[in-house]
Amino acid sequence: xxxxxxxxxxxxxxxxxxxxxxxxxxxxxxxxxxxxxxxxxxxxxxxxxxxxxxxxxxxxxxxxxxxxxxxxxxxxxxxxxxxxxxxxxxxxxxxxxxxxxxxxxxxxxxxxxxxxxxxxxxxxxxxxxxxxxxxxxxxxxxxxxxxxxxxxxxxxxxxxxxxxxxxxxxxxxxxxxxxxxxxxxxxxxxxxxxxxxxxxxxxxxxxxxxxxxxxxxxxxxxxxxxxxxxxxxxxxxxxxxxxxxxxxxxxxxxxxxxxxxxxxxxxxxxxxxxxxxxxxxxxxxxxxxxxxxxxxxxxxxxxxxxxxx
Amino acid sequence: xxxxxxxxxxxxxxxxxxxxxxxxxxxxxxxxxxxxxxxxxxxxxxxxxxxxxxxxxxxxxxxxxxxxxxxxxxxxxxxxxxxxxxxxxxxxxxxxxxxxxxxxxxxxxxxxxxxxxxxxxxxxxxxxxxxxxxxxxxxxxxxxxxxxxxxxxxxxxxxxxxxxxxxxxxxxxxxxxxxxxxxxxxxxxxxxxxxxxxxxxxxxxxxxxxxxxxxxxxxxxxxxxxxxxxxxxxxxxxxxxxxxxxxxxxxxxxxxxxxxxxxxxxxxxxxxxxxxxxxxxxxxxxxxxxxxxxxxxxxxxxxxxxxxxxxxxxxxxxxxxxxxxxxxxxxxxxxxxxxxxxxxx
Amino acid sequence: xxxxxxxxxxxxxxxxxxxxxxxxxxxxxxxxxxxxxxxxxxxxxxxxxxxxxxxxxxxxxxxxxxxxxxxxxxxxxxxxxxxxxxxxxxxxxxxxxxxxxxxxxxxxxxxxxxxxxxxxxxxxxxxxxxxxxxxxxxxxxxxxxxxxxxxxxxxxxxxxxxxxxxxxxxxxxxxxxxxxxxxxxxxxxxxxxxxxxxxxxxxxxxxxxxxxxxxxxxxxxxxxxxxxxxxxxxxxxxxxxxxxxxxxxxxxxxxxxxxxxxxxxxxxx
Numbered sequence: 001x002x003x004x005x006x007x008x009x010x011x012x013x014x015x016x017x018x019x020x021x022x023x024x025x026x027x028x029x030x031x032x033x034x035x036x037x038x039x040x041x042x043x044x045x046x047x048x049x050x051x052x053x054x055x056x057x058x059x060x061x062x063x064x065x066x067x068x069x070x071x072x073x074x075x076x077x078x079x080x081x082x083x084x085x086x087x088x089x090x091x092x093x094x095x096x097x098x099x100x101x102x103x104x105x106x107x108x109x110x111x112x113x114x115x116x117x118x119x120x121x122x123x124x125x126x127x128x129x130x131x132x133x134x135x136x137x138x139x140x141x142x143x144x145x146x147x148x149x150x151x152x153x154x155x156x157x158x159x160x161x162x163x164x165x166x167x168x169x170x171x172x173x174x175x176x177x178x179x180x181x182x183x184x185x186x187x188x189x190x191x192x193x194x195x196x197x198x199x200x201x202x203x204x205x206x207x208x209x210x211x212x213x214x215x216x217x218x219x220x221x222x223x224x225x226x227x228x229x230x231x232x233x234x235x236x237x238x239x240x241x242x243x244x245x246x247x248x249x250x251x252x253x254x255x256x257x258x259x260x261x262x263x264x265x266x267x268x269x270x271x272x273x274x275x276x277x278x279x280x281x282x283x284x285x286x287x288x289x290x291x292x293x294x295x296x297x298x299x300x301x302x303x304x305x306x307x308x309x
Numbered sequence: 310x311x312x313x314x315x316x317x318x319x320x321x322x323x324x325x326x327x328x329x330x331x332x333x334x335x336x337x338x339x340x341x342x343x344x345x346x347x348x349x350x351x352x353x354x355x356x357x358x359x360x361x362x363x364x365x366x367x368x369x370x371x372x373x374x375x376x377x378x379x380x381x382x383x384x385x386x387x388x389x390x391x392x393x394x395x396x397x398x399x400x401x402x403x404x405x406x407x408x409x410x411x412x413x414x415x416x417x418x419x420x421x422x423x424x425x426x427x428x429x430x431x432x433x434x435x436x437x438x439x440x441x442x443x444x445x446x447x448x449x450x451x452x453x454x455x456x457x458x459x460x461x462x463x464x465x466x467x468x469x470x471x472x473x474x475x476x477x478x479x480x481x482x483x484x485x486x487x488x489x490x491x492x493x494x495x496x497x498x499x500x501x502x503x504x505x506x507x508x509x510x511x512x513x514x515x516x517x518x519x520x521x522x523x524x525x526x527x528x529x530x531x532x533x534x535x536x537x538x539x540x541x542x543x544x545x546x547x548x549x550x551x552x553x554x555x556x557x558x559x560x561x562x563x564x565x566x567x568x569x570x571x572x573x574x575x576x577x578x579x580x581x582x583x584x585x586x587x588x589x590x591x592x593x594x595x596x597x598x599x600x601x602x603x604x605x606x607x608x609x610x611x612x613x614x615x616x617x618x619x620x621x622x623x624x625x626x627x628x629x630x631x632x633x634x635x636x637x638x639x640x641x642x643x644x645x646x647x648x649x650x651x652x653x654x
Numbered sequence: 655x656x657x658x659x660x661x662x663x664x665x666x667x668x669x670x671x672x673x674x675x676x677x678x679x680x681x682x683x684x685x686x687x688x689x690x691x692x693x694x695x696x697x698x699x700x701x702x703x704x705x706x707x708x709x710x711x712x713x714x715x716x717x718x719x720x721x722x723x724x725x726x727x728x729x730x731x732x733x734x735x736x737x738x739x740x741x742x743x744x745x746x747x748x749x750x751x752x753x754x755x756x757x758x759x760x761x762x763x764x765x766x767x768x769x770x771x772x773x774x775x776x777x778x779x780x781x782x783x784x785x786x787x788x789x790x791x792x793x794x795x796x797x798x799x800x801x802x803x804x805x806x807x808x809x810x811x812x813x814x815x816x817x818x819x820x821x822x823x824x825x826x827x828x829x830x831x832x833x834x835x836x837x838x839x840x841x842x843x844x845x846x847x848x849x850x851x852x853x854x855x856x857x858x859x860x861x862x863x864x865x866x867x868x869x870x871x872x873x874x875x876x877x878x879x880x881x882x883x884x885x886x887x888x889x890x891x892x893x894x895x896x897x898x899x900x901x902x903x904x905x906x907x908x909x910x911x912x913x914x915x916x917x918x919x920x921x922x923x
Contacts, residue, residue, distance in 0.1 A: 013750075013751055013753065013821045014751070014752060014753025014754075015751045015821055015824055015825075015834070015837070016747055016748060016751040016752050016834065016838070017751075017752050017753040017755070019748070019752075019834070020748035020752030020753070020755065021748075023744040023745060023747050023748035023752065024744070024745055024748045024749075024752075024757075024761055026740075026741045026744060026745075027741045027742070027744070027745040027761075027764070027765055027805060027809075028761070028764065030741060030798075030801060030802050030805070031764050031765065031767060031768070031802055031805060032764070034780065034783075034798055034799060034801075034802040035764075035767050035768050035771070035776065035802050035803065036764060036767060037783055038776060038779030038780045038782070038783040039767065039771055039775075039776070039779060041779055041782065041783055042771075042775055042778075042779045052639040052642070053373065053396060053400070054370075054373055054374050054377045055377045074500065074501065074504060074644060074647055074648070075497065075500075075644060076643065076647075085650065085651075085654045088654065089654060107671060107674070107675050107678075108675070110665070110667065110668040110671040110672060111668075111671060111672045111675045113665070113668055114668045114669055114671075114672040115672070117663045117664060124851075124914065125910065125914055127851070127852070127855070128906075128910040129676060129910075130675075130676075130679070131855050131859060132903065132906045132907065132910065133679045133680060133683055133903075134859040134862075134863065135859070135862065135902045135903060135905070135906040136683060136686065136899045136902055136903060137862075137863060137865075137879065137880050137883065137887070137899070138863045138865075138880075139865065139880070139883070139884060139887050140686065140883070140887055140891065140895065140896075140899050141682055141683070143887060143891050144682035144683065144685050144686050144891060145682045147682070147685060147891070148681060148682050148685055150528055150529075150530055151529065151530065152528065152529050154685065155681075172530060173515055173516050173530075184678065184679070184682075187675070187679065188855070188856065188859065189807070189856060192811050192852035192853075192855065192856055193810055193811040193814045193852065195848070195852060196811045196812075196814055196815040196848045196849040196852045197814050197815065197818055199815075199848045200815060200818040200819065200845075200848070201818070203662065203663055206662045206663065207662050210662050216662070216665060217665075219662075220665065227818070228818070230813070230814040230817040230818065231811075231814040231815075231818075233814075234810035234811060234813065234814040237766070237769070237810065238769070238806075238807065238810055238856075241766075241769045241770060242769065245771075245772035245773065251475075251518075252518075252521075255515060255516030255517065255518070256475050256516060256517040256518065256653075257511075257514065257515075257516060257517060257653070258653060258654065259650075259653045259654060261772070262772055262773075262774070265772050265774055265775060266772075266774045269374050269774055269775075269778050270368065270370050270371040270374040270375075270774070271368075271370050271477065272370055272476075272477035272478055272646065272649065273477075273646045273649075273650075274370065274373070274374070275646075276778075279774075279775065279778075280775070283771060283772055283775040286770075286772060287770050287771060290769075290770040291763065291770065294762075294763070294766060294770075295759075298759065298762065337874045337875065339874070342884070347715040347716060348715065351715070362874050362875035363874075363875075364874040364875065367884075374778070375781070375870065378778055378781045378782050378785065378870070379781060379782060379784075379785030379786075380781075380791075383791070383873065383874055384874060
């Protein structure tokens with residue numbers, strides 16, 4: 001037990017085993033009725049026939065999944081080939097969300113760590129400093145970010161006036177702008193869980209490591225990081241998953257030139273296409289993809305737990 | 310007295326706003342964002358005592374999706390564009406306005422009294438109409454702008470400086486005009502040509518922004534932008550080198566219409582609202598606010614003088630004809646959807 | 655723990671990164687704040703200092719709409735975040751302190767489900783579902799929907815925190831004849847507080863920010879701040895919207911300051 005906790009792995013115990021059904025009941029009920037039931041309905045929709053211009057006809061059909069995975073040409077009558085269009089869209093989104101997550105981790109981890117090592121009385125102030133900007137609506141933040149970054153915007157003006165650059169840096173409508181937007185959208189989701197974990201970390205372990213002549217960076221990697229892993233994982237999930245389906249940052253900062261998963265799905269429900277079963281099917285593919293990623297996380301986690309015994 | 314009315318109306322709005330159920334003296338409008346001056350709604354309430362609840366949407370298709378998902382029966386009127394009126398009629402979402410129900414029906418301008426998208430104005434009245442083409446920053450390009458090649462096969466200096474509307478219908482319609490082919494073609498070679506042309510054109514485009522179509526032009530992010538005429542007029546007010554084009558190949562014309570929705574909870578009040586909007590003075594107030602044209606006889610007398618002479622509202626000599634977006638059948642539409650996906654994949 | 659010397663805790667560069675992080679977070683908002691005092695209607699031109707837009711949101715033609723939207727947004731965010739955090743705390747206790755059980759993975763999947771489904775899908779699905787069970791759209795439907803999708807945002811920080819707490823404290827308490835309830839409320843809950851606060855804050859900002867789902871489930875006439883501003887913001891920032899944002903920032907800063915002094919007072923007593 002002590003070893004498990006000291007290494008910071010999940011200290012799963014059974015203190016409340018007898019009450020666990022009661023403890024889980026509220027989340028089962030609320031999520032079961034208001035999230036799971038609608039999602040199951042979408043799963044059913046993905047196997048129905050599309051009604052022209054939105055809606056479904058209650059008739060079993062695999063057309064939505066067929067459209068996702070097979071390319072039958074512009075007129076739908078050529079022999080089926082693998083359809084790369086949607087796979088590419090998924091790959092692009094995954095890549096963007098991954099890059100945004102890494103960016104958030106690189107900035108968010110030191111920030112969370114720094115905050116958690118302040119005097120106890122000022123820590124809440126730092127935490128609030130991180131969340132205050134999020135009282136302003138995401139759309140407003142993204143639009144003002146766009147205003148700031150544009151070729152003739154304040155950032156470029158400032159950099160040019162200082163003589164650091166000669167011509168404006170072109171950021172708007174690039175992949176980097178999208179990543180920056182995603183990073184900006186979800187940063188507290190990275191910082192807060194890591195903060196909550198580091199705050200709990202027992203620094204005497206770092207001291208012990210230092211006594212054994214471990215360098216500080218080795219200590220960080222070998223001692224601190226494993227100890228706060230649950231917080232880091234939680235942060236990465238909270239940034240990566242919403243980024244995957246988001247379309248505000250890609251549309252506004254990336255110029256909407258290419259579909260991301262989020263905008264592809266949105267288009268099926270409120271765009272010209274109006275193909276609900278296909279939108280539902282794409283969502284189900286996304287859902288299974290995320291589930292698989294989370295399961296891999298969970299499995300590694302429990303493996304690590306076992307190894308630490 | 311008017312102030313008292315206003316205050317009590319506001320207080321009433323606060324107390325009952327949470328409950329949108331049908332009641333005496335209420336009207337629930339499903340409308341575009343920022344498309345009706347608040348003062349006009351207040352005037353309607355002051356004249357009729359009917360309290361208006363407004364809900365908004367940002368595209369014809371978003372409204373259709375919401376109504377299809379079950380919101381039909383909670384709204385009295387909506388304001389779909391031309392092609393969406395025929396789609397909604399086909400879906401059975403519209404109620405018929407009986408003969409003589411609308412006292413002001415005669416005010417509808419003759420050219421808008423029997424449009425193809427709603428023969429005989431069975432369920433709708435005109436709201437605003439205008440055109441969609443594109444504007445060019447003449448400081449960046451001094452050549453001929455009244456040509457759809459500016460968008461689809463641009464000169465080198467404009468390549469990469471073009472914003473398109475993120476709207477399948479309008480892009481496809483202009484692209485068809487550019488190639489001189491019908492909008493709902495079933496000819497395979499023409500469709501393949503359209504697909505290929507758009508694939509080439511895409512390389513020249515910087516972004517797809519609809520809501521910020523004006524902003525990206527004013528800020529200088531792009532030098533060419535697909536845009537609506539009223540929006541272009543507002544853009545020119547902020548940056549005078551922007552010029553709206555009337556291409557020789559033609560351009561898109563649209564009309565938004567107030568429709569009576571099926572199962573409207575306050576049908577009588579909806580009719581009153583439509584009558585109110587058919588008063589020349591009232592609909593002119595919308596035009597003065599939105600910078601588009603009314604479709605009501607006599608409204609011209611109440612318009613801002615400058616609206617009549619707006620370059621964006623008056624096609625230049627030699628321009629092609631304005632065309633409405635056509636509604637394709639399911640099979641044809643599937644091909645156009647595929648072409649659009651190819652553009653954005 | 656207090657004895658650990660600060661040198662071991664601190665890493666070169668972390669402070670600089672924190673400051674960079676704050677600069678990135680606040681820079682766009684500085685723009686918003688400055689331009690909210692602009693006399694001009696356009697964001698591209700500066701035409702002198704003015705409080706006109708503040709007057710406009712409090713006394714202009716749309717003031718009633720703003721007040722109602724702000725009231726709805728805040729009450730929904732506070733209630734939904736509180737409920738989501740409570741539900742998440744109970745669930746985390748069962749998941750981390752409930753031993754191994756069959757439905758553990760399934761429960762985790764269910765709790766993370768709102769994260770995994772794209773918002774637009776959840777929005778359309780919820781709307782269709784609410785309609786099919788005859789649930790009237792309005793304030794209450796927003797509240798329920800927000801509570802549901804805020805749960806994972808509250809849950810993950812709480813779980814991460816709890817996994818770092820050894821159960822020896824609770825065991826010790828129970829050895830001293832505290833019952834489970836007492837061990838939970840007196841020992842575990844206080845230790846979990848930073849996680850719970852983090853979770854609550856995330857749930858709060860997620861609810862305050864939500865547009866897509868709210869827009870679908872709200873019903874006509876009920877507005878929250880995001881739905882009230884969305885249309886006009888998409889076409890570019892308007893000064894009255896920037897004034898509202900600045901006010902929101904102001905309120906949050908005031909609340910943080912008050913809570914700081916309150917907690918300081920608590921500590922000194």
